Amino acid sequence: MPELPEVEVTRLGINPHLVAQCVTGVVLRRSGLRWPFPTDLAQKIVGKRVQATGRRGKYLLVLFEHGTLIIHLGMSGHIRVVTQNTPAQPHDHVDIVLEKQLLRLTDPRRFGAVLWHDNTDGAIEQHPLFQRLGIEPLSEEFPQQFNGAVLFKATRQSKVAVKQMLLTGNVVVGVGNIYASESLFLAKINPFTSVNKLTLAQYKKLASAIQAVLTQAISKGGSSLRDFVGVDGKTGYFQQNYFVYNRKNLGCKRCNTLIQQVKQGQRSTFYCVKCQSGDS
Numbered sequence: 001m002p003e004l005p006e007v008e009v010t011r012l013g014i015n016p017h018l019v020a021q022c023v024t025g026v027v028l029r030r031s032g033l034r035w036p037f038p039t040d041l042a043q044k045i046v047g048k049r050v051q052a053t054g055r056r057g058k059y060l061l062v063l064f065e066h067g068t069l070i071i072h073l074g075m076s077g078h079i080r081v082v083t084q085n086t087p088a089q090p091h092d093h094v095d096i097v098l099e100k101q102l103l104r105l106t107d108p109r110r111f112g113a114v115l116w117h118d119n120t121d122g123a124i125e126q127h128p129l130f131q132r133l134g135i136e137p138l139s140e141e142f143p144q145q146f147n148g149a150v151l152f153k154a155t156r157q158s159k160v161a162v163k164q165m166l167l168t169g170n171v172v173v174g175v176g177n178i179y180a181s182e183s184l185f186l187a188k189i190n191p192f193t194s195v196n197k198l199t200l201a202q203y204k205k206l207a208s209a210i211q212a213v214l215t216q217a218i219s220k221g222g223s224s225l226r227d228f229v230g231v232d233g234k235t236g237y238f239q240q241n242y243f244v245y246n247r248k249n250l251g252c253k254r255c256n257t258l259i260q261q262v263k264q265g266q267r268s269t270f271y272c273v274k275c276q277s278g279d280s
């Protein structure tokens, strides 16, 4: 599933091909994905020029003067820029046709979304999908400060496990299963610790770890930017070296203790019982 870094790398990949381009057509090959497509999408954006791209959590934003196109990649979606005569394949559901190329959304499992937000309905931050989202850990477009103090303050009344808190996205967005495990390892925090038991100092380490892990993932994806253009592009899924994720029964890179894999909620949590004992 695309996580925040993959979505951000997607944005970086398509951004140069979109900004200042005029939309000349919209092709919808089905009526919707997770939700119905806006039936008047062509009326909204054909003849309009893209001003910028953005991201909120795992939602890609294509900003126009009068509104915003909201795209979600779902479980398996990806986006690439192709020439206008590139034949559509079975899972290519949406084309946003530009002056020279087109932006194509491919989504085999169809959990993605394409929505329109009109500026007359308020600021994009007020869109119903975004109202309950936590703070952006990295973004410059939604510049509420993310740090350890924010995490500490938001968690005093809750006893949920810290990894679960990260995954819900209510406090901070974009820390999916992989990056939650990795961040907690770097911050030396046991994933099962109740959020109200963690100290401000621990949350400062955790906030720094989250930012470091996401930033590193985005920079790793940077090498795949050219893949967003062209038919055969493998978009946005990049190989990384993890400390704990997917390393069950392999030696911890710090202390050589075997990494544990346990079910937490419905997801797998990977951690080192020694490094993340909560003693340091």
Ligand SMILES: [Zn+2]
Pocket (backbone or CB within 6 Å): 252, 253, 254, 255, 256, 257, 272, 273, 274, 275, 276
């Ligand atoms: Zn260890």
